[in-house]
Amino acid sequence: MSDTCLKFDNLTLGYQGHAAVHHLSGEIRRGTLTAVVGANGSGKSTLMKGIAGILKPISGACISEFSRLAYLPQQSELDRTFPARVIDLVSLGFWQKRGLLGRMTPADKTDLAACLAAVGLTGFEKRPLDSLSGGQMQRALFARAMVQDADLILLDEPFNAVDERTIGDLVVLVKRWVAEGRTVLCVLHDHALVRAHFPRTLLMARTLVGCGATDTVLTVDNLLRARGFQEAWDDNAAWCGDGRSLDDASGQVVAHV
Numbered sequence: 629m630s631d632t633c634l635k636f637d638n639l640t641l642g643y644q645g646h647a648a649v650h651h652l653s654g655e656i657r658r659g660t661l662t663a664v665v666g667a668n669g670s671g672k673s674t675l676m677k678g679i680a681g682i683l684k685p686i687s688g689a690c691i692s693e694f695s696r697l698a699y700l701p702q703q704s705e706l707d708r709t710f711p712a713r714v715i716d717l718v719s720l721g722f723w724q725k726r727g728l729l730g731r732m733t734p735a736d737k738t739d740l741a742a743c744l745a746a747v748g749l750t751g752f753e754k755r756p757l758d759s760l761s762g763g764q765m766q767r768a769l770f771a772r773a774m775v776q777d778a779d780l781i782l783l784d785e786p787f788n789a790v791d792e793r794t795i796g797d798l799v800v801l802v803k804r805w806v807a808e809g810r811t812v813l814c815v816l817h818d819h820a821l822v823r824a825h826f827p828r829t830l831l832m833a834r835t836l837v838g839c840g841a842t843d844t845v846l847t848v849d850n851l852l853r854a855r856g857f858q859e860a861w862d863d864n865a866a867w868c869g870d871g872r873s874l875d876d877a878s879g880q881v882v883a884h885v
């Protein structure tokens with residue numbers, strides 16, 4: 629197995645023929661922790677969906693080398709009125725190992741209890757999802773990711789509307805996953821949090837502005853460039869028309885994370 633977990637090869641992703649992520653090239657190395665940052669609408673969630681295989685490339689490719697993936701979408705994309713309990717949600721994490729109709733083994737039940745304990749939700753097994761606070765729901769989603777035992781974990785704004793104590797607890801878990809050799813990509817808006825805890829950063833503005841060590845990516849210059857790209861973006865432009873594209877304006881950025 630190579631050192632590379634993900635390779636973006638001139639990747640363009642979008643919706644109804646319009647690009648949301650444009651000509652992205654770069655690599656994510658195995659066992660790294662990378663923050664994915666950028667303004668609203670800069671293509672972060674789209675990139676996560678492309679990596680997860682939910683969105684197929686318009687052109688280019690996302691080449692991945694992992695055996696199990698855990699993807700936590702934004703909480704706003706989840707329907708919490710679905711009549712399920714915490715234990716139902718978390719045990720869904722076993723489906724890749726056991727299949728949808730497979731039964732949990734005694735070892736799975738022990739694992740599940742350990743994962744709930746790790747996120748501080750022991751005793752919450754039978755609570756309906758719609759009775760959880762935002763932070764408790766996020767803890768339950770982290771427990772499901774732990775149960776999945778994934779080697780690539782994608783977290784889309786996991787700390788939105790979550791208090792500082794919960795953020796601190798969840799950041800500890802994320803760092804533990806990385807210490808275990810897992811690769812984590814995490815969409816975030818809080819640059820102070822990124823600088824404090826995320827060694828690597830991928831800065832998006834529909835195209836890639838920079839990626840690499842956080843202190844070399846989150847620079848004033850790059851943030852101004854990202855703002856310029858974002859403001860120049862035409863949502864209605866053809867996905868890769870003949871006219872001037874961001875790549876013409878910036879030069880295509882190829883980076884290695």
Ligand SMILES: Nc1ncnc2c1ncn2[C@@H]1O[C@H](COP(=O)(O)OP(=O)(O)OP(=O)(O)O)[C@@H](O)[C@H]1O
Pocket residue numbers: 643644648666667668669670671672673674675863
């Ligand atoms: N299902 C969809 N259909 C059409 N356009 C979409 C869809 N999802 C996202 N887009 C568009 O793609 C662009 C990038 O959106 P995306 O959600 O990837 O941005 P983001 O960086 O994650 O934003 P935020 O920080 O607000 O979550 C936006 O212009 C958005 O309107």
